[in-house]
Amino acid sequence: MKALVEIKGLSVFHRHSKQEILKDISLTINKGEIVALVGASGSGKSLLAEAIFHILPSTMDYMGKMLLQNHRIEQSMNGKKIVLVPQSVNALDPLMKIGKQIQLFSHDVNRIKRILNQLQLTDNVMSKYPFQLSGGQARRILVATALISNASFIVADEPTPGLDEQARHEMLQLLKSIQSDDRALLMITHDFQAAQEIADKIAVLYQGEIVEVVNKIAFDKEGSKLVHPYTKALWKALPENYFSIKGTSYANS
Numbered sequence: 001m002k003a004l005v006e007i008k009g010l011s012v013f014h015r016h017s018k019q020e021i022l023k024d025i026s027l028t029i030n031k032g033e034i035v036a037l038v039g040a041s042g043s044g045k046s047l048l049a050e051a052i053f054h055i056l057p058s059t060m061d062y063m064g065k066m067l068l069q070n071h072r073i074e075q076s077m078n079g080k081k082i083v084l085v086p087q088s089v090n091a092l093d094p095l096m097k098i099g100k101q102i103q104l105f106s107h108d109v110n111r112i113k114r115i116l117n118q119l120q121l122t123d124n125v126m127s128k129y130p131f132q133l134s135g136g137q138a139r140r141i142l143v144a145t146a147l148i149s150n151a152s153f154i155v156a157d158e159p160t161p162g163l164d165e166q167a168r169h170e171m172l173q174l175l176k177s178i179q180s181d182d183r184a185l186l187m188i189t190h191d192f193q194a195a196q197e198i199a200d201k202i203a204v205l206y207q208g209e210i211v212e213v214v215n216k217i218a219f220d221k222e223g224s225k226l227v228h229p230y231t232k233a234l235w236k237a238l239p240e241n242y243f244s245i246k247g248t249s250y251a252n253s
């Protein structure tokens with residue numbers, strides 16, 4: 001497989017204290033691959049995305065290499081070769097109608113329609129302002145803009161919260177469809193189940209370090225190939241494992 005994105009020895013730290021929040025992160029994302037980044041709240045998932053896009057908080061800095069097809073990732077690639085679906089729906093411009101915001105990424109009307117429909121959004125969202133959307137609709141618009149773009153690398157920071165079961169399913173299917181193009185996706189998520197559903201590999205971030213990269217194949221019924229205790233805990237917390245009856249216990253211990 002060909003590497004699309006390579007992150008090598010990335011550290012993110014506070015400028016003043018030099019305290020590291022992300023420590024020596026290395027991760028390769030191949031063409032056509034979906035990689036999920038999972039980890040607890042505050043473990044540094046969003047900062048990783050912010051480092052890639054050169055939008056770290058001004059009090060922070062990074063060291064290390066980030067490459068897209070062997071070229072250093074530059075801020076000028078944002079919204080073009082690489083697109084971030086930010087965690088906060090506040091990222092939508094409150095003063096610009098949705099249609100205009102989408103057209104910043106593409107003018108291909110058919111493509112726009114198809115993707116909006118796949119996300120259960122009707123054309124009339126185009127004439128609305130962000131404040132007229134529900135949280136779930138706003139999140140779907142953010143994802144739609146990324147999918148509508150021609151970016152080869154998409155990072156989606158928590159694309160599923162606030163969606164009902166049907167919308168969540170549609171969202172995951174649509175994210176998965178990126179695979180059929182020559183693109184790659186890094187999906188940042190709390191939702192281990194979503195990661196397991198669509199990702200080819202899952203990188204587990206724990207206290208600022210990637211402690212394990214799990215290939216899809218390791219998700220056998222027993223989760224026996226999982227190494228790190230944190231990954232095992234995430235796996236055990238999945239509903240299907242929590243309720244499976246093994247011997248006399250209810251949890252899969």
Ligand SMILES: Nc1ncnc2c1ncn2[C@@H]1O[C@H](COP(=O)(O)OP(=O)(O)OP(=O)(O)O)[C@@H](O)[C@H]1O
Pocket residue numbers: 021039040041042043044045046047048057059087190
């Ligand atoms: N702008 C900022 N200024 C100072 N510290 C920050 C800033 N943004 C994040 N941090 C700190 O960096 C750490 C990692 O934050 P980050 O947002 O990357 O976590 P996360 O894994 O994305 O969490 P969540 O799942 O809640 O989104 C946290 O301890 C947070 O307090």
Ligand code: NI
Pocket residue numbers: 045046047087157
């Ligand atoms: Ni985050």
